[in-house]
Amino acid sequence: MTTTQSTSAGPAVSDPLTVPAFGVISGGQVQRVLEGREVEIVELVAAAYRLHGVGDSVNPPSYFLRFPDRVSARIIALPASVGGPIRVDGVKWVSSFPENVAAGIPRASAVLILNDHDTGYPFACLEASIISATRTAASAALAADWLSRGRPRPTRVGFIGAGLIARYIHLFLAGTGWSFDEIGVHDLSAGSAAGFRGYLEQSGTAGRVTVYDGAEEVIRSSDLVVFATVAAQPYVSDLSWFAHDPLVLHISLRDLAPQVLLASTNVVDDVDHCLKANTSPHLVEQLTGSRDFLDGTLDDVMAGRVTVPAGRPVIFSPFGLGVLDLAVGKYVYDTVASAGDLHIIDDFFHELRRHG
Numbered sequence: 001m002t003t004t005q006s007t008s009a010g011p012a013v014s015d016p017l018t019v020p021a022f023g024v025i026s027g028g029q030v031q032r033v034l035e036g037r038e039v040e041i042v043e044l045v046a047a048a049y050r051l052h053g054v055g056d057s058v059n060p061p062s063y064f065l066r067f068p069d070r071v072s073a074r075i076i077a078l079p080a081s082v083g084g085p086i087r088v089d090g091v092k093w094v095s096s097f098p099e100n101v102a103a104g105i106p107r108a109s110a111v112l113i114l115n116d117h118d119t120g121y122p123f124a125c126l127e128a129s130i131i132s133a134t135r136t137a138a139s140a141a142l143a144a145d146w147l148s149r150g151r152p153r154p155t156r157v158g159f160i161g162a163g164l165i166a167r168y169i170h171l172f173l174a175g176t177g178w179s180f181d182e183i184g185v186h187d188l189s190a191g192s193a194a195g196f197r198g199y200l201e202q203s204g205t206a207g208r209v210t211v212y213d214g215a216e217e218v219i220r221s222s223d224l225v226v227f228a229t230v231a232a233q234p235y236v237s238d239l240s241w242f243a244h245d246p247l248v249l250h251i252s253l254r255d256l257a258p259q260v261l262l263a264s265t266n267v268v269d270d271v272d273h274c275l276k277a278n279t280s281p282h283l284v285e286q287l288t289g290s291r292d293f294l295d296g297t298l299d300d301v302m303a304g305r306v307t308v309p310a311g312r313p314v315i316f317s318p319f320g321l322g323v324l325d326l327a328v329g330k331y332v333y334d335t336v337a338s339a340g341d342l343h344i345i346d347d348f349f350h351e352l353r354r355h356g
Ligand SMILES: NC(=O)c1ccc[n+]([C@@H]2O[C@H](COP(=O)([O-])OP(=O)(O)OC[C@H]3O[C@@H](n4cnc5c(N)ncnc54)[C@H](O)[C@@H]3O)[C@@H](O)[C@H]2O)c1
Pocket: 096, 098, 101, 107, 108, 132, 133, 136, 160, 161, 162, 163, 164, 165, 166, 186, 187, 188, 189, 192, 228, 229, 230, 231, 235, 251, 252, 253, 318, 319, 320, 321
């Protein structure tokens, strides 16, 4: 076996093994690649779920770094490996500092490291807050599509929590063919609600936008409900708010009390992942001592192994899988590399001869 530094950008895939060049991809580059490609990205995310569903992935539990002196903050490591045509390993390292928002900067910041399948060498570092928001929104749009089949397609959407993730979810719903007559918005911060309304109006939506004072009005007036808050524990518990059996995208995972889930059809992205970290599904498991309230994964629904019954609310609770970040990140990397736009860090891997 020889180890020489590859002169070309990107990982070598054939023998002899070579050390790949190391590239850095900025948020601007990421955004330019992903812009306008919502349909393609949703298909990519569906393919990643399918690979994960058949076991062609390694996706251990996320690691949560928390701090005694900054209790609302956390940094999460999402290591993963995905096979199929994507064939890459890596880790997303994503910070959530909710206090940032008051200072006018985004809550979340992230990098994604991609590792070469054959040598293990990291070959790219990508700005990943956009990748993270994109894969989250793509998975939400995918779930909205599959979980609304067999019931009237929602025309009234409601957003509870009106930050960056809500914006990306709207972008992906609109970019994959959804249009709404009514858009309801509620946020504890009047400024966030107003900012999101401004975004919606600029987006050219035909729907009538209404800002509500409470979650109840949004839920009652929507047949597709999106939770994208930063709530740490449930604050929605009244079953009568869900009497019209809406489809709920429970992206922020901790908004709904156990009784709401127990009265609904529950779909997750990955059972073991989702029943952790005091998410609402995790609270149900702690309360009932059972996982029987779960109907299956989104992959089960896409594969036809699980059918979503009519006559109950449907709740999608995605924990967020590292394999999705890898899929979107590798897509961005391949696009930037094939355009010849990678910023290669010369001499990044330097000590390459074992004995000098
Ligand atoms: N499941 C996943 O895969 C996944 C991926 C990425 C982000 N997320 C989650 O999405 C959520 C939103 O992220 P973001 O970047 O948009 O955050 P953000 O801080 O930009 O926006 C969150 C908004 O929620 C509002 N809010 C907080 N509590 C509320 C409540 N009880 N009712 C109404 N509004 C409330 C805040 O005022 C804020 O405007 C976070 O909880 C994040 O962890 C989930």
